[in-house]
Amino acid sequence: MLRKLHSLPGLVAALLLLVLAITGVILSVVPAIERSAASIPATGELSVAELAERVVAHYPGTEQIQRSLSGEVVVYYSRDRQPGADLVNPLTGEGIAPYQPSAFLRWVKNLHRSFLLDDAGRILAGGLAVVMVLMCLSGMFLLARRMGGWKAILRPIAGTGSSRVHAELARFAVIGLLLSALTGSYMSAVRFGLLPEAANAEPSYPAEVSGGTPAPVSSLIALKNVDANELRELVFPYPDDPSDVYSLNTTQGAGFVDQSTGELLQYQPRSAGNHFHHWMVRLHTGEGLWWLGLVLGMAALTVPALSFTGMRIWWQRRSSSVRLDEGASIETADVVILVGSEGNTTWGFARDLQRKLNQAGKKVHCAPMNDLAEHYPLASVLFVLASTYGDGGAPSSASQFMTRLKHFQADDGLKFVVLGFGDQQFPKFCQYALDVDAALGSKGLQQMHPVTRIDRGSALQFREWGEAISKHMGVSLALTHNPAPAVTSEFELVERVDYGVAVQAPTSILRFKPVQSRRSLWQVLSLKSGLHLPSFEAGDLFGVSPPEDQTARLYSLASSASDGQLEICVRKQTNGLCSGYLHSLKPGDRITGFIQQNPGFRPAGGATPIILVGAGAGIGPLAGFIRKNTDRNPMYLYWGGRNPQSDFLYQPELGCYLNDHRLTGLNTAFSRSAEKAYVQDAIVADETALRQLIEKGAQVLVCGGRDMASGVSQVFDSILKPLHLNVDELKTEGRYLEDVY
Ligand SMILES: Cc1cc2nc3c(=O)[nH]c(=O)nc-3n(C[C@H](O)[C@H](O)[C@H](O)COP(=O)(O)O)c2cc1C
Structure with a gap:
């Protein structure tokens, strides 16, 4: 709503x-333009009487003086029976230029x-x-x-x-x-x-005036008493008419001034309502x-x-709002799928699951989580597919779910599975799905499969989850939904540097350049070549699918588009389809891939000290950040490998970065060398210095495997304890970022 x-x-x-x-x-x-052009006397420096005297000295036929709130003073006058209007300098009364409001x-x-x-x-x-x-x-x-x-x-x-x-x-x-x-x-x-x-503070015209000989304007006491900066308008009396008066309008009120005695007549201060109106206009116009x-x-x-x-x-939101038909009724369904979604993407996954279950002969009822029924008489499995919104909260189509769950009657035979959709960049990754899983468990329902979390709509993780569910249900569910098929480009491998073979961790730095593509009409018109890289930064992701499989794997980028090439660092996994494919490439070979932005994993700009932590191929984006640190802001790298002789990735580059101060400090740990240390050990050894850096506002960026990241997070928790801080708090402030796989 x-x-x-x-x-x-x-x-x-x-x-x-x-x-x-x-x-x-x-x-x-x-x-602002008017203000910059205007001369504004200091408060108390100039009275309306003095202003009028100076203006009249230059404009004997003055009929009216107006002052805008920005400080511009305009005189309306008559000279040789011709009316005119000039901008004047209030300090001298001299004309600056003819007053011509802009037609534009x-x-x-x-x-x-x-x-x-x-x-x-x-x-x-x-x-x-x-x-x-x-x-x-x-x-x-x-x-x-x-x-x-x-x-x-x-x-x-x-x-x-x-x-x-x-x-x-x-x-x-x-x-x-x-x-x-x-x-x-x-x-x-x-x-x-x-x-x-x-009500406008319009005073009524005075019934009586002195009618005496007009005095010089500079001597009129009522005008002497008003600061020039308060003036809005002063209308002069008709010449040679002693019964006429000056009409005075200021920011405080309005009245008339006797041109002989200088007495203020019929003065009416502005009402509170008038002040309010006046301020509303000023607040709108500035x-x-x-x-x-x-x-x-x-x-x-x-x-x-x-x-x-x-x-x-x-x-x-509209294009992903593929609502499914409910399918089987609540009374007849043997499988129920409930969907909690805010941005509608979770519905796409639910539709795929529903279709594959139907193909496997199941009668499936599908509905938003808010439509949880009190009872599903024939159902044996309840799937809950839920995204997380806000700070670990429920998405809108699940906002009533927990309340409705109180009235839910579960049959003995009903098992449940919760699948969470979220984004690892958020501190409470898939928190709502975890809460739903716990709530269903405490209702006495039996869990069919542990709660699983899908990061950023990963088609791969969804498919893997489907394989596990297939085993539980004894059916074949080949889940294929991919929410955002990306726009791919072609790249050619220009260089590879290989490490780690001797320590059973073959890891390669692969550098690609874009392949000349047919130029689009826009490129032709803008004289651009077809040889440009899509825009990306180090830490963004490069998606590649191996030839045998359509599902893309994502690799963190170690370069940015301005480096002119696309660089990734890839460890060959045992039986890894995609890493095996990438490792088989020779210079000159071509691949297709796409860029996925990852703005949540970037170092803070400015002088903030940056602590980079990684292990193995996780060094890729960190090396990219260091390369870009041309302002020489404090940047420290803690990195773990296996053996300095075999897999010291980026060793020559890191040496150069230390020499030219793009990198302030380098700490390494090698697990298959005499020291037998992990990156966590290097961090602990530097505990005091790290604590001081964090006290100064440093940001921590961690990249690498999940186990390493969890070990590093534990170590940082203990380093932060004396500061009464923890990793979760730093995450909430955007000062502890992770890119883990
Ligand atoms: C404003 C906003 C807040 C989010 N908060 C979280 C969060 O706290 N935890 C999380 O894991 N994902 C969070 N996400 C990511 C979404 O859960 C994720 O993109 C999900 O796939 C969206 O599915 P939906 O389109 O069906 O709602 C958030 C996304 C947005 C736009």
Whole structure:
């Protein structure tokens, strides 16, 4: 519901909102430009009387002096019976230039206020401001849900792609956008009488004036008492009419001034309502608040990107919303599949499972987790496929599941299996699936297979899980769903460096270059060659499928596109189809593969000290990070191999990086040498130095096998203890990142 409230108005109004935002950005810089051009006297330096005297000295036919909130002073005068208007310097009264408001800015303002359509357009713009308020509020709630609660709203945002960019931008801009939208809605509501307009402080014309000889303007006491910076407007009396008066309008109130006695007549201070109205207008336009104008402009600048990423998210969600038909009824089903999903991708996996179970002759009922029935009379297996959302929380189609589970009656024969879908970059990887598994277990249901976690929709892990389930159920389930078949390119191996054969850990550094492809029309038009690498950074992933199998394996990239080549470090696994295939390549051989972004595994920029930890081929992306450290920020590498003579990967490069200070410190450990040490030992040996680095704000990046990563995490937990910190807390702050396989 909340999501619909956010996305539907956004989709419908996107184009018009873009017009409002872009014109808003242009108008937002006007106060700052005006402010930079204006001379503003210090408070108390110049009174309205002095200002008027100086202006009149240069413009004897002065009729009116106006001051904008930005500090621009304009004199309206008559010379030789011709009216004129000039910008003047308030300190001298001299003219600066003829006052000619920009026709372009007037047009932009009209477009912003009314889409150049008078009242109908103003109503539309007002309606859009209200839509924007709704989108900002619903967006804030969605963001809080995404982050796992309001308290976590300022934490680093995990995730990738449009969804992450949208969340980052929205968090940056939401206050500014909300302020613009609220004040815009208010102004429209006042204009169309939906809200009462604050009574204007218009004093009534004085019934009596002295009618004496006009005194020089500089001597009028009422004008001497007002600071020039408070002036909005001073209208001069008709020349030669002693019964006429000055009309004075300031930021505080309005009244009349007797041109002979200088007495202030009929003065009316601004009411509280009038002040409020005045401030609402200023908060919308930034008039007189140039810095606020720029802040609002920057917020409005995000609207095109928010619209684009918002539409992409909506489209991705829509295109993956392949709802399955329920299949068998609750009463007749012998297998039940319940799906917990937020972004709809889990439904694709469920559909594959349902289809394969049907092919195996099962009667399958499939439904969202929120539709858990009280009883499935004939079912023998209950599958729960659940993603995790927010900070380890339930996705929307499972939000009621735990409550409904309380009324669930399980038959003795019913077994359950939970399959979690999540992303390892999140600190609570598949947490909701783990919670569901525990809750079903505590209901007395029998677990058919331990809860399994699928990382980033891995087709390989899903297939492997299907094989295990096939054995339990005595059927053949060849699960093949692959949520995001990637766009592949062709690459040629140009160099390989081999290590580790003598210690039974054959590991190769493989370097590829892109193969000339047929140029697209865009490349032809933009004079680009077809020989370009797709954009990627060290730490992103390279997906390759061996010829015998369509399922891609992912390897961490050790280079970035700017290095001009694609580099991976691959250990040959026993019976490994893909690693075996890659190790069989000779220079000149070609492969196809694709890039998958992995923005959650990148070193923090700036002077933050970086501690890199890896073992074996896990050094690949770490070497890539060091190579890119051309600013020579503090970077320390802890790496474990088997034997320095055989598998000291990147040894020559690391030597160069130490010499040119891209690498600050190198600590190695070798398990099949005299020292018989692992990377954890090298970390423990350096405990004090590491603790000091972390105290200074260092970030830790770990890459390698799962066992190594878990050992390293334990060691860091004990190093962090005296600091009253632990690895989980560092992970939440984005200061402990893992890329494990
Ligand atoms: C805002 C957001 C928060 C997420 N939080 C977690 C999390 O805490 N733990 C986790 O393992 N995965 C998390 N994920 C990853 C999703 O669970 C994963 O992408 C899953 O495949 C999505 O499936 P769905 O599209 O069916 O909802 C999150 C994803 C997003 C977009």
